[in-house]
Amino acid sequence: MNESRERGALLAADDAERLLSGQAPGGADDELAGLVRLLVAAGEPLPCRAEDELAVLDAFRQVSAAGRPGDARRRGAAPLLAPQRSRRQVKALVGGVAAAFTLSGVAIAAQTGALPHPFHSGGTPHRRPAPPVTVSDTAPGANRPAGTAGPAAGSPAGRNPAAPTHPAHPTHPVTGSHADTDNHGLCESYTQAAKQGHQASVSIRLRLSQAAGGEAKVDSYCAAVIGAGTPTNGAGPKPKSTPTSTPTTTPSPSGSPSPAATTAPTPTAPTATHHTAAAHASASPSPSTSPAASSTGPHRH
Amino acid sequence: MGRAVVRRHGRMSDGELGDAVERARDGDEAAFAAVYREVHPRLVGYLYGLVGDDADDVTSEAWHDIVRDLHRFRGDGEAFRGWAATVARHRALDHLRRIKVRPRTTALDEITAEPATPGDSEGLALENISTEQALALIGELPQEQAEAVLLRVVLGLNAPMAARVLGKRPGAVRTAAHRGLKRLSERIGTQPGQFGPGRQDRQTGGGHGGQGGPDGRGGQGDVDG
Known part of the structure; x- marks a missing residue:
C-alpha cells in the first residue's frame, strides 16, 4: 500500500467494464478494493428533500389537469399553469394535504423507530445528517412486500433513503460475522431482484461480489448469509426474505434479466413483456426510437 | 427488515418502471410518484457529481421539465432513465454555464x-x-x-x-x-x-x-x- 506505484496502470479494460456494470473482479480485491469502495459509496441513493417531491407532484397535477388527452395536449406549450381551478385540481389539492400528513406521519414513525428513517441512510454520512436514530428495521412483516409498487402507495417511507450500509442493522439476529450481518440485507435485495427478473443495483452487486470473493460465488454466499440470518434458527440456507421465494433463483449477475428469473411469482413483474416501444431504445441508438431527442429538444433551445 | 432494504436498494425493473411511466403519462399520480422515487435519488447523485451542492435544486428544475414533456416520452424504463438523465444534464450544463466555473468540492x-x-x-x-x-x-x-x-x-x-x-x-x-x-x-x-x-x-x-x-x-x- 505504501508503494507509490500507480495501480491504475493495472486496471484492465475488462475489469473496468465489470466494475461499471456492478461486478467486482473476484481475485483482485487488493488492487481494486479502494475503487470498489468508492463506486459502492457513489452508487448509494442520496436522501432527498421532501418538499421537492411535493412540488413536483403538484406540478404533475397541474399538468395533468391542464393537458388531459381530451383537451388536446399542447405540444411545445408548457401547461404548467392550469387555466382554472377545476374539480380535479381541488381533489388534487386535498390529496396533497393528505400526502403532507402522510409524510409527517411517516417522519414521526421514523423518529420513533417504527420505520427506517426516511431521510437517513444507515451508515453513510450524509449532507443532511438525521437525528441519531438507530435504524430499526423491525420485523419483516412491518414493511410492505417488496414487490408492490411500494412508494406509489403515497408513503415516502419506501423512498430511496439509501443504504443499509455496514453498521446499519443492529436488529439482525445473525450470529455470523459482522460482515455477514451487513450483507444480509444486500443479499435479500439481490435475491429479490433476481426473482423479479432484474438486477440489483450496481452498488449491491459490487459489494456482494466482493464479499463473496467473486461474482460467481454470490449466489451461494447469499444463500448462506440469508440462511444464517433466519430468525428462527441458523439452520441452512433457508430463505427468509419473502414468503414466495427461493433465494437461489438465477440471479443473472451481470447480464440482462434472465427469462428464467422473470417467471418468479412476483406481484409486480406483470409488465415484463410490457416494454412497449422500447427495450430497443436502450439497445439501439436509432433516431426513430429516440425519446430523448424528441422530448428534450423543444425547451432546450 | 429485509423489505425496507429491498425497497431502498432494489431497482425497479425496466418493465415496472416503463409501466409506471406509461400510467403517469395518462395522469396517474401514484404511478408518477413511484417513478419519481425510483429515479430521483439517482438523478440527484448524478448531478451531485456535476454541480455539487446545487444538485437538489437543479434536479428539481429538471423534474419540472420532465413533467412538462412527459406526454411525449415513449419508451421503457431504461429509456426513461436515459431521458431523465438527458433532461437533468441539460439543466446541469445550463447551471454550470450560469456559474461559469465548476465547483471545487472539498x-x-x-x-x-x-x-x-x-x-x-x-x-x-x-x-x-x-x-x-x-x-x-x-x-x-x-x-x-x-x-x-x-x-x-x-x-x-x-x-x-x-x-x-x-x-x-x-x-x-x-x-x-x-x-x-x-x-x-x-x-x-x-x-x-x-x-x-x-x-x-x-x-x-x-x-x-x-x-x-x-x-x-x-x-x-x-x-x-
Whole structure:
C-alpha cells in the first residue's frame, strides 16, 4: 500500500467494464478494493428533500389537469399553469394535504423507530445528517412486500433513503460475522431482484461480489448469509426474505434479466413483456426510437 | 427488515418502471410518484457529481421539465432513465454555464484530512467515504470521464444508453469511463499524501475539466437533434 506505484496502470479494460456494470473482479480485491469502495459509496441513493417531491407532484397535477388527452395536449406549450381551478385540481389539492400528513406521519414513525428513517441512510454520512436514530428495521412483516409498487402507495417511507450500509442493522439476529450481518440485507435485495427478473443495483452487486470473493460465488454466499440470518434458527440456507421465494433463483449477475428469473411469482413483474416501444431504445441508438431527442429538444433551445 | 432494504436498494425493473411511466403519462399520480422515487435519488447523485451542492435544486428544475414533456416520452424504463438523465444534464450544463466555473468540492480535503495510520490510512479514509465524497471525487475527473462513470455507476445506465445521454459514440463513452476509473484508481490507490499531486495534475491538465461546458454542449447536439 505504501508503494507509490500507480495501480491504475493495472486496471484492465475488462475489469473496468465489470466494475461499471456492478461486478467486482473476484481475485483482485487488493488492487481494486479502494475503487470498489468508492463506486459502492457513489452508487448509494442520496436522501432527498421532501418538499421537492411535493412540488413536483403538484406540478404533475397541474399538468395533468391542464393537458388531459381530451383537451388536446399542447405540444411545445408548457401547461404548467392550469387555466382554472377545476374539480380535479381541488381533489388534487386535498390529496396533497393528505400526502403532507402522510409524510409527517411517516417522519414521526421514523423518529420513533417504527420505520427506517426516511431521510437517513444507515451508515453513510450524509449532507443532511438525521437525528441519531438507530435504524430499526423491525420485523419483516412491518414493511410492505417488496414487490408492490411500494412508494406509489403515497408513503415516502419506501423512498430511496439509501443504504443499509455496514453498521446499519443492529436488529439482525445473525450470529455470523459482522460482515455477514451487513450483507444480509444486500443479499435479500439481490435475491429479490433476481426473482423479479432484474438486477440489483450496481452498488449491491459490487459489494456482494466482493464479499463473496467473486461474482460467481454470490449466489451461494447469499444463500448462506440469508440462511444464517433466519430468525428462527441458523439452520441452512433457508430463505427468509419473502414468503414466495427461493433465494437461489438465477440471479443473472451481470447480464440482462434472465427469462428464467422473470417467471418468479412476483406481484409486480406483470409488465415484463410490457416494454412497449422500447427495450430497443436502450439497445439501439436509432433516431426513430429516440425519446430523448424528441422530448428534450423543444425547451432546450 | 429485509423489505425496507429491498425497497431502498432494489431497482425497479425496466418493465415496472416503463409501466409506471406509461400510467403517469395518462395522469396517474401514484404511478408518477413511484417513478419519481425510483429515479430521483439517482438523478440527484448524478448531478451531485456535476454541480455539487446545487444538485437538489437543479434536479428539481429538471423534474419540472420532465413533467412538462412527459406526454411525449415513449419508451421503457431504461429509456426513461436515459431521458431523465438527458433532461437533468441539460439543466446541469445550463447551471454550470450560469456559474461559469465548476465547483471545487472539498471531498479530497476531507478525505486526506483523516489521520494517517501507516499501512491502512487510505483504507480508513475510504472506508468511511460518504456518498457525497465519492460523487465529488468522481466529479473532479475530467467532465467527460466523470459523466461516463456517473451515468454507468450512479444511474445504472447501460453503455449504449449512457452514450445516448452524452450524445457520443458508445465506444467513446466506454473509453472515457475506463479512463475515469483508471484515474480514480490511481488517485485512491496511492498514499493519501499523493492526493495532492493528483489533484494538481488535474488542475494543470485543466484543459480537461475546462472542456466541460462547451464540449458538453457540443455533445448535446446529438441528443437534441
